[in-house]
Amino acid sequence: MALKVFNVLGREKVDFVPLTPGYVNIYVCGPTVYDHAHLGHAKNYVNFDIIVRYLRFSGLNVLYVQNITDVGHLLESQEDRILKKAREIQALPMQIVETYARSYFEDMDALGVKRPDISPRASGHIPEQIKMIETLIAKGNAYEVNGSVYFDVGSAPGYGKLSNRKVEQLEAGTREVVRDEKRSPEDFALWKRAEPEHILRWDSPWGEGFPGWHIECSAMAKKYLGPTFDIHGGGIDNIFPHNESEIAQSECANDADFARYWLIGGSLTVDGVKMSKSLGNFITIKDALRDYRPQVVRMFAMSAHYGSPVDYSEEAMRSANAGWERLFGAVRLTRSMMASAPAGEDGGAFRERLAQARAEFISVMDDDFNMPKAVAVLQELTRDVNTLLNSGQAVGRATLEAINDTYNQLGGDVLGIIPAAEASSSNGQREAGLIQLLIDMRKQARANKNYAESDRIRDELARLGVVLEDRSDGTVWRVN
RNA sequence: GGUGGUGUGGCGAAGUGGCUAACGCGGAGGUCUGCAAAACCUCUAUUCGCGGGUUCGAUUCCCGCCACCACCUCCA
Numbered sequence: 001m002a003l004k005v006f007n008v009l010g011r012e013k014v015d016f017v018p019l020t021p022g023y024v025n026i027y028v029c030g031p032t033v034y035d036h037a038h039l040g041h042a043k044n045y046v047n048f049d050i051i052v053r054y055l056r057f058s059g060l061n062v063l064y065v066q067n068i069t070d071v072g073h074l075l076e077s078q079e080d081r082i083l084k085k086a087r088e089i090q091a092l093p094m095q096i097v098e099t100y101a102r103s104y105f106e107d108m109d110a111l112g113v114k115r116p117d118i119s120p121r122a123s124g125h126i127p128e129q130i131k132m133i134e135t136l137i138a139k140g141n142a143y144e145v146n147g148s149v150y151f152d153v154g155s156a157p158g159y160g161k162l163s164n165r166k167v168e169q170l171e172a173g174t175r176e177v178v179r180d181e182k183r184s185p186e187d188f189a190l191w192k193r194a195e196p197e198h199i200l201r202w203d204s205p206w207g208e209g210f211p212g213w214h215i216e217c218s219a220m221a222k223k224y225l226g227p228t229f230d231i232h233g234g235g236i237d238n239i240f241p242h243n244e245s246e247i248a249q250s251e252c253a254n255d256a257d258f259a260r261y262w263l264i265g266g267s268l269t270v271d272g273v274k275m276s277k278s279l280g281n282f283i284t285i286k287d288a289l290r291d292y293r294p295q296v297v298r299m300f301a302m303s304a305h306y307g308s309p310v311d312y313s314e315e316a317m318r319s320a321n322a323g324w325e326r327l328f329g330a331v332r333l334t335r336s337m338m339a340s341a342p343a344g345e346d347g348g349a350f351r352e353r354l355a356q357a358r359a360e361f362i363s364v365m366d367d368d369f370n371m372p373k374a375v376a377v378l379q380e381l382t383r384d385v386n387t388l389l390n391s392g393q394a395v396g397r398a399t400l401e402a403i404n405d406t407y408n409q410l411g412g413d414v415l416g417i418i419p420a421a422e423a424s425s426s427n428g429q430r431e432a433g434l435i436q437l438l439i440d441m442r443k444q445a446r447a448n449k450n451y452a453e454s455d456r457i458r459d460e461l462a463r464l465g466v467v468l469e470d471r472s473d474g475t476v477w478r479v480n
Numbered sequence: 481g482g483u484g485g486u487g488u489g490g491c492g493a494a495g496u497g498g499c500u501a502a503c504g505c506g507g508a509g510g511u512c513u514g515c516a517a518a519a520c521c522u523c524u525a526u527u528c529g530c531g532g533g534u535u536c537g538a539u540u541c542c543c544g545c546c547a548c549c550a551c552c553u554c555c556a
Contacts (some may be wrong), residue, residue, distance in 0.1 A: 011484085031556065044556040164483055165552070213554085235556030239484080242555095265556070266485085272548075276555050303492060303504085308485085309549075311492085319492065319505040326504080329518070364494090373494055376503035383520080390512095390519050451514060458516080469517050476518095 003058065003366045005231075006307060008239070008262040009162055013368060016261065018230050024055050024062045025229035027221045027259065029238055030119070032069040033100035034085045037107050038282035039297070039312060040268040040275040044235050046298050047265050047306035047371070049113040050415055051233070054365050057414050065224045066116035067217060068104070070097040071123045071200055071210055086199070093200050097123070107285040111294045112416040118224050122216035126202045129211045129219040132253050133190045141252040145181045147193030147207040153186045156248040162262060163240040188245055190215050214245035221246075222254065232259030236266055236307075237274065266309040275312065283312070295328070295417040296321045302371035302415070323379070324417060330382045331407045333389050334400050335421050336476055341397040350388060350399050354406045357381040361410050371415070378411055392472060435466055439475050442468075 003016040018024050028048050031041055048066075055062050086093045101121075108115070122129075133149055136142035141155045153159050153167055160166055167186050189212035194201035201208045221229065227250070234243055243262070250258040267274045275282045288297055300320040304310045357377055364373040385403055388395060404421075411418035424432065438457055445453040458468050465480045 029556065032554085037556090041556055048556095160483095163551075166482085236485085236550065237555060240551055241553090267550070267556075269549080274550070274555085278555055305494085308493090313491090315505085316492065322506090323504045333518090370494075372492095373503080376494070379503055386519050446514075449514075455515075467517070470513070471518085472512085
């Protein structure tokens with residue numbers, strides 16, 4: 001395969017060559033679970049979901065690890081985010097973590113984001129983190145002060161290579177307490193001494209404390225993917241200091257390259273400003289899913305290249321919705337025609353069109369996962385599908401099935417925007433029967449030119465969310 | 481101040497050294513329909529932030545400038 005990716009480490013588009021042919025190890029920075037996930041998370045994780053789905057579609061064996069951060073993030077005030085939340089609602093820290101970790105998975109499941117193969121938690125990997133910190137101290141890359149351990153940035157020659165920062169350019173840290181202890185302002189914490197009021201604490205060789213934020217990803221990536229692995233993903237807002245620090249720690253501790261390819265996703269913005277928990281300008285995934293189908297949120301998430309920002313607005317969501325409706329309308333029509341289509345009949349010409357769409361789709365996805373263009377390929381195909389299906393000529397079942405398969409694979413398996421045909425329940429069958437009865441009654445009314453009655457049936461059904469469309473070969477319905 | 485990124489039609493957005501600058505949304509007109517809806521067709525950027533340069537030719541390469549965003553402090 002000829003997959004190319006834009007490697008942020010080096011800032012150029014390069015051929016993607018897995019470390020082990022046929023296998024891809026990928027690590028993506030996961031959320032800190034102290035609140036419900038918002039659309040910014042949705043964009044990022046949908047993007048990486050599609051990347052993983054496409055790698056698998058390409059025949060690669062993917063091991064996908066995404067952490068859950070449940071300890072270690074400090075606020076400006078030196079408070080732990082999770083502890084702060086716990087105090088606010090009078091709950092144990094691990095209750096908070098559990099609540100929002102579940103919420104996160106609920107949201108991702110709802111969005112059709114496939115679960116990572118491994119979702120390790122920082123709090124469950126304290127020994128691994130301690131061990132890595134000990135290694136760093138032993139090798140002279142870290143030092144202990146008053147029960148805390150800091151990474152000596154000056155000892156890591158490559159520090160800054162991902163974000164193109166030089167240590168001397170960095171603004172000095174502003175945290176008084178931290179600054180006093182650190183040898184250099186740019187050094188960062190690997191382990192923090194726990195003050196008496198700090199509930200989340202573990203024993204360590206340096207006394208009771210808790211791990212710094214960056215070390216978890218280094219320790220867990222190493223545990224599950226090895227010292228060197230293929231892809232590290234994350235959001236642009238974590239490129240510095242988090243990702244940069246991960247690299248420094250891991251490469252110093254392991255004497256090996258860390259991730260070989262860095263794929264960094266652009267932020268979701270609102271009115272041009274980043275959507276974030278701290279700014280409070282966020283829309284939760286749960287809220288968004290009350291108004292839009294998960295497939296529409298996915299369409300929105302891939303309206304720009306994964307590395308670019310996407311701006312949220314009602315208009316953008318409506319646009320994504322309308323675009324999705326057009327695509328799915330063709331799929332729905334294909335499926336409904338399959339039920340009554342004549343068997344046999346090859347439809348050779350259209351098979352070629354489908355093969356062309358598939359080839360184009362692969363070609364654009366191979367080019368650094370160009371999702372907007374992949375959607376465009378499906379939109380162009382949809383024009384031809386609609387033309388065929390509305391041409392009035394009989395289309396054989398084999399052709400319809402080939403069309404359906406193409407949508408299922410490219411739009412369904414890879415992009416996750418075409419839901420599989422749902423098996424109808426007995427309730428569903430009863431509903432379909434009742435609607436068909438009304439359609440038959442309306443047909444009779446129309447035959448009698450009793451349009452007042454036929455329009456009444458159509459309007460009443462529309463009020464219930466059932467839309468009727470008259471085609472030359474009969475009336476079809478759909479639930480809006 | 482430093483670093484990274486972006487600037488393409490009413491909106492979102494892809495893209496390329498030169499064929500008609502994708503695709504979607506929106507808008508206008510048309511076909512079809514009892515009317516709709518859906519679909520399809522046509523139209524909707526002589527132009528790609530601004531100024532130079534390289535070139536036979538640049539939106540695409542180079543330089544400068546302007547604007548916006550992100551990061552440098554917690555955030556995917």
